[in-house]
Amino acid sequence: MEYSIGEFSRMTNLGIHTLRYYEHENLITPKRNSSNRRCYSDKDLAWIEFIKRLKDTGMPIKEIQRYAELRAKGDLTLNERMEMLTLHRESLNEQIKVLQEHMSKLDDKIDFYRQEIEQKG
Amino acid sequence: MEYSIGEFSRMTNLGIHTLRYYEHENLITPKRNSSNRRCYSDKDLAWIEFIKRLKDTGMPIKEIQRYAELRAKGDLTLNERMEMLTLHRESLNEQIKVLQEHMSKLDDKIDFYRQEIEQKG
DNA sequence: TCTTGACATAGAGTTTACTCTACATTGTAT
DNA sequence: ATACAATGTAGAGTAAACTCTATGTCAAGA
Numbered sequence: 001m002e003y004s005i006g007e008f009s010r011m012t013n014l015g016i017h018t019l020r021y022y023e024h025e026n027l028i029t030p031k032r033n034s035s036n037r038r039c040y041s042d043k044d045l046a047w048i049e050f051i052k053r054l055k056d057t058g059m060p061i062k063e064i065q066r067y068a069e070l071r072a073k074g075d076l077t078l079n080e081r082m083e084m085l086t087l088h089r090e091s092l093n094e095q096i097k098v099l100q101e102h103m104s105k106l107d108d109k110i111d112f113y114r115q116e117i118e119q120k121g
Numbered sequence: 122m123e124y125s126i127g128e129f130s131r132m133t134n135l136g137i138h139t140l141r142y143y144e145h146e147n148l149i150t151p152k153r154n155s156s157n158r159r160c161y162s163d164k165d166l167a168w169i170e171f172i173k174r175l176k177d178t179g180m181p182i183k184e185i186q187r188y189a190e191l192r193a194k195g196d197l198t199l200n201e202r203m204e205m206l207t208l209h210r211e212s213l214n215e216q217i218k219v220l221q222e223h224m225s226k227l228d229d230k231i232d233f234y235r236q237e238i239e240q241k242g
Numbered sequence: 243t244c245t246t247g248a249c250a251t252a253g254a255g256t257t258t259a260c261t262c263t264a265c266a267t268t269g270t271a272t
Numbered sequence: 273a274t275a276c277a278a279t280g281t282a283g284a285g286t287a288a289a290c291t292c293t294a295t296g297t298c299a300a301g302a
Contacts, residue, residue, distance in 0.1 A: 006248065016249085017291050025289095035298060037249060050230075057223045061289070075241055082234040089227055096220050102178045103213050106206060109171075113203040120196055127278065137279085138261050146259095156268060158279060182259070243302100250297070256290085267280070272273100 001042055002031075008040040012048050025061055027051055027068050047071075057092050122163055123152075129161040133169050146182055148172055148189050168192075178213050 008030075009016045022028050023038075028048060030038045054064050067084055070077035129151075130137045143149050144159075149169060151159040175185050188205055191198035 004248075005250095015291075018289085020251090021290065035249085037298090053223055053226060055289095057220065057227070075237075078234060078238050078241065082231060082238065085227060085231050085234065089224070089231065092220060092224050092227065096217060096224065099178065099213060099217050099220070102174055103210070103217065105174060106178070106210055106213065110203060110206050110210065113199060113206065116196075117199050117203065120199065125278080126280095136261075139259085141281090142260060156279085158268085176259095245302085246300090248298090251295090253293085255292070258288090260286085262285070263283090265281090267278100269278080270276090272275085 002039040003041075003045075005030075005038045005040070008038075008044070011045060012052075014048070014052075022048075022051070025065055027061070027064055029072075054088070057088065058095065059088060123160040124162075124166075126159045126161070129159075129165070132166060133173075135169070135173075143169075143172070146186055148182070148185055150193075175209070178209070179216065180209060 003011065005016055005019055009019055012019070014022075019028075019038075023030070028044060028051070030040045030044055033039050051064055051068075054067070055061075063084075067081060070081050070084075124132065126137050126140055130140055133140070135143075140149075140159075144151070149165060149172070151161045151165055154160050172185055172189075175188070176182075184205075188202060191202050191205075
């Protein structure tokens with residue numbers, strides 16, 4: 001199946017402007033039809049979902065760009081891409097650990113507030 | 122103990138400019154000495170560490186501002202502040218959950234890469 | 243045929259959170 | 273007394289990631 005930018009925008013929950021911006025930044029390069037309109041494929045869909053995942057886990061556009069570049073070069077870059085993902089996995093692991101620490105400190109603070117309020121309220 | 126902005130900057134790992142910016146945004150209001158220099162206290166230190174925690178867990182400056190405002194009003198706002206923190210706790214919990222899901226998907230992808238490379242390399 | 247709506251490009255504008263610059267004062271070591 | 277480093281204010285500049293505007297094209301329905 002192929003999708004216009006409007007359809008694709010609805011499917012991905014990304015604004016039309018954002019999709020064009022991603023293309024401008026070489027993250028995604030949909031085909032064009034005879035009238036120069038963008039034609040997104042199901043493969044583009046899977047790819048954009050992965051891009052969203054990388055973004056949501058804190059990878060900056062510049063780095064996703066680099067990944068996209070390798071991807072476009074094909075199988076020869078599999079190693080390098082896996083290395084990137086492995087490194088990113090580490091950073092994600094660290095992020096989760098830090099957030100869990102923050103959570104525990106926040107819980108302490110909330111407990112403290114609860115006691116304060118019990119005494120004074 | 123009291124600290125100059127330079128000392129305080131080193132202690133908190135926040136740039137001098139950032140500290141002044143935070144003051145401008147009413148997040149923190151250190152005392153001033155007779156020559157109008159800022160005098161940060163240990164209480165300011167504890168407070169700035171908490172601000173950092175809120176920031177690191179994704180609370181925007183605007184909302185920290187609101188919290189700081191309540192804090193400045195004293196004990197009468199304890200309830201409201203606890204409510205804010207409780208809500209923020211929820212968001213933090215959600216963040217961790219989402220990141221863990223991302224992690225698991227990323228692991229799948231990495232496994233997939235590993236297999237591809239085994240076959241082709 | 244005419245109009246409308248979706249799409250095209252190029253480039254300007256926005257938001258958040260800093261970060262830096264210019265210039266004036268002050269405290270301290272020589 | 274003087275130099276110089278730290279500090280003060282006001283306001284400009286930056287970076288990332290969008291988001292919007294202006295203007296033009298094109299295919300399809302009334």
